[in-house]
Amino acid sequence: MPFLPHTPATTSSAARATGRRLLVVGAAVPLMLSTVFAGSAFAHGSTIDPASRNYGCWERWGDDFQNPDMATEDPMCWQAWQADSTAMWNWNGLYRENVGGDHQAAIPDGQLCSAGNTAGGRYAALNTPGEWKTTAVDNDFTVTVHDQALHGADYFRVYVTEQGFDPVTEELGWGDLELLADTGVVEPGEGRPSDGEALNGVSIDIDVSAPGRSGHHIVYMIWQASHYDQVFYACSDVSFPGN
Template sequence: MTCHDRVNLGGWVLRLGGVFVAAVLCLLPWTGTASAHGSVVDPASRNYGCWLRWGGDFQNPAMAQEDPMCWQAWQADPNAMWNWNGLYRNGSGGNFPAVVPDGQLCSGGRAESGRYNSLDTVGAWKTTDVTDDFTVKLYDQASHGADYFKVYVSRQGFDPATEALTWGDLQLVAETGGYAPSQNYEIPVSTSGLSGRHVVYTIWQASHMDQTYFLCSDVNFT
């Protein structure tokens, strides 16, 4: 059962209790595989960051001015945030550019019937400050494990606030071996010569099946 389903099931409660209940419903533990996946939590992936900042206040019109990229994402499909841990594709066979075209990297090639399309929207997404050496932290709710992680950073000179992300804009900065099933993984990353706004692009190849996560995080190299 997804968070969307939970919100629908709790609709009568929402009418009585207000939108805060929607956030509570999505924090409750549920059985079933639909909600049990994961994402990069630091530096926060785009939809995880939007959920973290606005999940309890997602209808606040102030978001349009304070966090406009999250605002457009919530307006396009709130389930992209409620299901922040479900941005994956099955059966990619390792040929990622074939299933995730240029300009669609942050949505995993319009995964889940387009649920995450808003994450491809070009603009000034909120950033996390990082230094040359930083750590990507990923939360794996279902303890899938990993065959490997690949972490890319957009090239110097690429401007994610004005340009759509393509494979040619990425440089590989970390590649790992396998990780045993757990709920928390850390991938050390070393870079040099980068400054300003960049996209960190993390590919997580889960080990329980051919299931691949494609995760965009916005950073500012200080």
């Protein structure tokens, strides 16, 4: 809140009104800044289908994030909201800079879903194994990544966990993943335009084939943006046909 000098008792009503307006504006500035941070001026993106863990939690609960029913209906999202709610409000900002293409060196095993606990650990709760909500997919499916700010990409890479990995009890490590798609260069602005809520950029569809998988798996997406050495990461939980 901005410093306001002491107002003498003789101050006019007009001056008092001006002081009140300053107080209102001062109180609104943090809200305005947080709104801009989460909005298009700082927009980036994430996997929206199958939804990344933080995007899915925001999509399901953003309008009702204080509902105690989340604890029983969606317990992994509940623990994530309790740990750091800004991970969901900033679902489009899970990235690291200056990785230099060496993702495994930048991100330790067990921290893949938080991009190595980037942003001061804001996204750390996304690493927690458990019964994350899954999206049902076939063994041939499409991953959709949303590029809000039209960054384009040097590449999108999509990995899927090996059969036998258990997302409910095991932390995700690099050795658990198989690379199944690599787009190469995607030019800025390339993709399907979207005017969906909180999107307003373009969506890029990536075809993936994951034979031999059944049950709960993690789809791991790496997006090397083309505008800067800035890399976005996302964990999405899926359910393949079968047990």
